[in-house]
Amino acid sequence: MTRIISGRAGGTVLEVPAKGTRPTSDRVRESLFAALESADLLREARVADLYAGSGALGLESLSRGAASADLVELSAPAAAVIRKNADRLRTAGVEAPVRVHRANVTTYLSASGAEWDLVFIDPPYDVGDDELTRVLIALAPRLSPDAAVIVERAKRSPAPDWAAAGLEPERERTYGDTTMWWGRPTA
DSSP, X not given: OEEOOSSTTTTOEEOOOSSSOOOOOHHHHHHHHHHHHHTTOSTTOEXXXXXXXXXXXHHHHHHTTOSEEEEEOOOHHHHHHHHHXXXXXXXXXXXXXXXXXXXXXXXXXXXXXXXXXXXXXXXXXXXXXXXXXXXXXXXXXXXXEEEEEEEEEETTSOOOOTGGGTEEEEEEEEETTEEEEEEEEOO
8 A cells, every 4th residue: 555654634545546656655754754744855846757657756745744746757657646746645635636647757847847856757667878867867857956866776777877967966865675766957
């Protein structure tokens, strides 16, 4: 069972797509969001959740005070689940705008005029290193100067190529078989 851990919608149960996604575990999300709150990266943040799956990362951000969220997911069934989950947040009293985009991530980023303060990238296992680098390059012009980008992948995956996108690594955390890399725009 996946749920919103804390904030205004804490405890809200989220649907998970039947196949094709691997939701971030509650334990990993709890650690991640404790770090984000400690760094004051959530309050009024404009959030993008790329390869959104169930939308849990973007929706958790809204529950904890983010200003808005763009959730990008190519799979039609997963995008439908995200819309249902966003409705559950509204029912729990979270009024922040949620926009669900059914699109290829790189195509969406290339066409978007949005700017984000916090971006989650949790690609499927079959997304290769080159594709992740293309996503980072397309994302870089859409970041606010103090933005944080968090990439979640399997522990055995190499670190993202931050430099190719003009970004710099900030930290790395491993939780079991999952590693999260944090990056920022180059100062």
